[in-house]
Amino acid sequence: MSDNLQPRSADEASFAQPLYTPIKRRSFFMYAGATAGATALVLAGCSKDSDSTPVNNGISLGSGDVGVLNYAYALEQLEAAFYAQVKASTNTGLSAAETAYFSEVAAHEAIHRDFFKAAINRDAPGKILQNLTPNFSNIDFTKRLKSGTDTKLGILDAAKAFEDLGVAAYNGAGKLIKTAAYLVIAGQIVSVEARHAAYVRELITPNTFSSSDQVDASGLDKAMSPMDVIAIAQSFVTEKLDASTVGK
Amino acid sequence: MNLFNIIEHLAEVDSDVLGRFDSRRAVFNSLGSVAKRAALATSPLFLGALFQKAYAGTTSTPIDVLNYALTLELLEADFYRQFIAARQIPSGADDTAIRLIKSHEDAHVTALTAAIRALSGTPVAGTATTGIRFNASLLPASYADQLKLAQLLEDTGVRAYKGRAAELLGAPNDLLTVALQIHSVEARHAAHIRSMRNQLPWPNAADDVATDTTYTGGVPNTSTTSTVVTLGGTTYGIPAYERTKPSMAESNINQGAIGTKAALPITTAFGDTPPKYSADDAAAAFDEALQPAEVLDASRAGRLLA
Numbered sequence: 075m076s077d078n079l080q081p082r083s084a085d086e087a088s089f090a091q092p093l094y095t096p097i098k099r100r101s102f103f104m105y106a107g108a109t110a111g112a113t114a115l116v117l118a119g120c121s122k123d124s125d126s127t128p129v130n131n132g133i134s135l136g137s138g139d140v141g142v143l144n145y146a147y148a149l150e151q152l153e154a155a156f157y158a159q160v161k162a163s164t165n166t167g168l169s170a171a172e173t174a175y176f177s178e179v180a181a182h183e184a185i186h187r188d189f190f191k192a193a194i195n196r197d198a199p200g201k202i203l204q205n206l207t208p209n210f211s212n213i214d215f216t217k218r219l220k221s222g223t224d225t226k227l228g229i230l231d232a233a234k235a236f237e238d239l240g241v242a243a244y245n246g247a248g249k250l251i252k253t254a255a256y257l258v259i260a261g262q263i264v265s266v267e268a269r270h271a272a273y274v275r276e277l278i279t280p281n282t283f284s285s286s287d288q289v290d291a292s293g294l295d296k297a298m299s300p301m302d303v304i305a306i307a308q309s310f311v312t313e314k315l316d317a318s319t320v321g322k
Numbered sequence: 323m324n325l326f327n328i329i330e331h332l333a334e335v336d337s338d339v340l341g342r343f344d345s346r347r348a349v350f351n352s353l354g355s356v357a358k359r360a361a362l363a364t365s366p367l368f369l370g371a372l373f374q375k376a377y378a379g380t381t382s383t384p385i386d387v388l389n390y391a392l393t394l395e396l397l398e399a400d401f402y403r404q405f406i407a408a409r410q411i412p413s414g415a416d417d418t419a420i421r422l423i424k425s426h427e428d429a430h431v432t433a434l435t436a437a438i439r440a441l442s443g444t445p446v447a448g449t450a451t452t453g454i455r456f457n458a459s460l461l462p463a464s465y466a467d468q469l470k471l472a473q474l475l476e477d478t479g480v481r482a483y484k485g486r487a488a489e490l491l492g493a494p495n496d497l498l499t500v501a502l503q504i505h506s507v508e509a510r511h512a513a514h515i516r517s518m519r520n521q522l523p524w525p526n527a528a529d530d531v532a533t534d535t536t537y538t539g540g541v542p543n544t545s546t547t548s549t550v551v552t553l554g555g556t557t558y559g560i561p562a563y564e565r566t567k568p569s570m571a572e573s574n575i576n577q578g579a580i581g582t583k584a585a586l587p588i589t590t591a592f593g594d595t596p597p598k599y600s601a602d603d604a605a606a607a608f609d610e611a612l613q614p615a616e617v618l619d620a621s622r623a624g625r626l627l628a
Contacts, residue, residue: 178522181603188592189607193578196586245502254488255580261484261505262577262608268509269523276517281418283514284426284507293429294503295510 132314133204135300140198141320142250145300146260147190147203149243152310153236154180154187155208159215160229167218168229172277176233179270186263193259207312219278230278237271238288240264242296243303250300250321268295382559384493385443387486389558390551390614391501392434394482396448397626398475399427401456405472410465416518420472423511430504440495446556453554457628469519474536476512477525478623481536483508484611485569489561509609524606525572539610540568541619551618553627563615575604 135144157180160166168176194202210232214220217228227235244264251257272283282288289295300317308315402424411417438445448454462468483505490498513523521529525537541563549562570576576585588604589597618624 178603178606181599182607185588185599185604185607188598189577189586189588192586192591196578196583197580241506245499245506248487248502249491249496249498251491253580254491257488257491258484258611259578259608261487261502262610264502264506265480265484265509265609266524266607268506269513272510272513273517273523276514280415281422283419283517284422284510289426289507289510291429292433293426293507294433294500295506297499297503 131318132316134316134318135203135304135320136201137319137322139251139253139256139321140194140201141317141322142247142260142300143190143194143198143256144201144203145247145304145317145320146244146263147187147194148206148311148315149240149303149307150183150186150190151206152208152307153183153240155206156210156213156232156236156310157183159208159210160233163215165216166229167216172218175273176229179233182266182270204313206315209310209312212309230274233274234271234278237267237274238296239298239303239306240267241271242298243300245295245297246299246303247321382486382489382561383443384490384497385438385441386558386560387489387493387501388434388438388441388497389443389446389556390486390560391483391504392431392438392446393454393551393553393627394479394617394623395427395430395434395504396446396454396554397456397623398479399424399431400448400450400454401461401472401475401626402427403450404456404458404461405468408461408468410463410468412465419514419518423472423476423515426507426511430507433500433504437495437497437500444556446554446558448554455628457626460626466519469515470531473512473515473519473521474531474534475623475626476508476515478536478612478617479508480505480512480609481569481612482614482617482623484609485613485617522606525609526602526606527573535621537572539571539574539612539616541616541621551614560614560618563613569612569616570610572610573601573605574608574610575601577608 135141135148157176160168160176161180166173191202212226213232214224214226214228217224217226218230220226220228220231241264244260244267248257248260251260271288275282275285275288284295300320304315304317402420405411406420406424411420435445435447446454460471462471483501487498487501487505490501492498516523519530526532529537531537549559551558551560575589576587579585588607589599589601592598612622616622
């Protein structure tokens with residue numbers, strides 16, 4: 075993202091919000107590849123943004139290490155809610171093996187969510203992010219995979235988007251963490267997310283577990299800043315989130 | 323010599339230095355009277371002790387950490403070279419996958435070598451016949467066993483990066499992020515090779531290799547645990563093995579111990595009756611780290627080096 079598109083002051087930040095939010099979305103478009111799924115996501119996100127109030131910076135995830143923990147907690151809340159809804163859905167079009175897989179991943183993500191909740195309440199009482207209200211209106215839980223003229227993401231499309239985003243989020247957040255023990259915990263979780271991402275990618279297209287849309291020529295996975303990640307995740311959350319102070 | 327100045331200067335290059343001491347106040351209180359402070363502060367012994375404590379366990383430099391990572395990448399890259407050269411891989415999807423993985427390991431070797439040179443360090447090196455390479459006599463004959471070894475190597479790599487990421491906190495050139503970006507690629511590789519072998523994508527008790535040392539913690543008490551590693555003509559440091567705190571096995575279900583705060587037992591910590599999560603799910607939700615001494619031990623990757 076070029077610097078001249080970034081707001082230069084707090085005043086400009088609010089003024090430029092409608093302008094620069096679509097830019098963030100564009101970065102997701104590149105990140106997710108030029109898939110129809112991404113297009114649907116971008117369009118849905120934009121139409122939603124047009125009604126939001128530019129001056130509202132949203133619910134702050136907090137600053138310093140607790141900000142990073144809340145950031146992870148927000149993403150894990152979303153993932154856990156998504157997989158729980160997959161698990162609760164009938165007529166998903168998933169095979170028996172895939173259904174069993176999703177059931178296990180649902181447990182992993184619920185564990186991550188509950189772990190962060192417990193750890194934040196233990197280490198930073200009173201600073202935990204509220205329970206978020208997921209907005210999965212752009213996901214069709216009766217579709218295994220998006221096809222043709224579908225405007226919504228299928229289950230596998232959404233799982234891939236969530237897992238790849240999670241990997242990029244943890245990779246980008248590592249350097250914002252100040253306490254070594256938290257960094258190790260993030261590392262323990264991100265590799266599980268990467269395993270999920272690799273697996274679900276294979277269900278969509280063989281041998282894309284670490285393909286060039288995700289892993290660059292130096293063999294490096296994506297790493298994204300909290301602001302960029304939340305700009306994407308925002309379209310799946312009812313509450314507006316503010317990640318501007320995470321790790322600061 | 324002014325201790326306060328030294329600490330202030332250190333804080334400029336290492337913003338967390340004060341956090342590494344018990345606390346600023348504790349340091350000064352522990353010195354007693356002003357006179358005693360002044361006397362002690364000019365004592366090299368005192369300074370040595372103070373900083374040794376502050377940096378205990380983090381005496382390795384970023385170059386040391388990168389050379390350790392490069393050692394593992396060279397081992398992996400050479401393993402895949404021999405794996406492909408053995409011509410047992412079925413053509414089609416399997417062949418494509420192994421070649422893609424090898425291309426990433428080669429790219430990691432290139433990236434880490436460049437990163438070490440950028441810090442004016444000397445990178446470890448290896449070729450098919452010299453330096454750091456896979457011990458050809460240990461390459462299994464069958465494709466199935468070769469793939470099994472690939473899984474063990476990838477899962478070891480995932481654990482190894484986790485074990486040293488914290489040493490790169492605050493390292494220059496965004497090296498921590500680079501290490502994390504390699505780490506998650508290793509995890510993707512591991513998951514896929516597991517899938518190719520009809521195993522679950524994460525370590526679990528039902529794995530056909532669940533009892534392999536790749537998935538356990540610690541090292542046998544008889545193991546050498548030197549803090550200096552010399553491989554391929556290059557020497558680098560690793561943290562002293564924390565024998566009293568061996569790494570957890572992958573089956574571990576207690577997470578989040580920090581300082582004096584105990585780990586949260588995942589199956590029971592969240593107050594659900596009956597427990598909401600099984601031990602299998604609790605173990606699978608978190609991968610575990612390995613200390614360098616554990617990775618380089620002859621019971622793990624150490625034995626695979628030529």
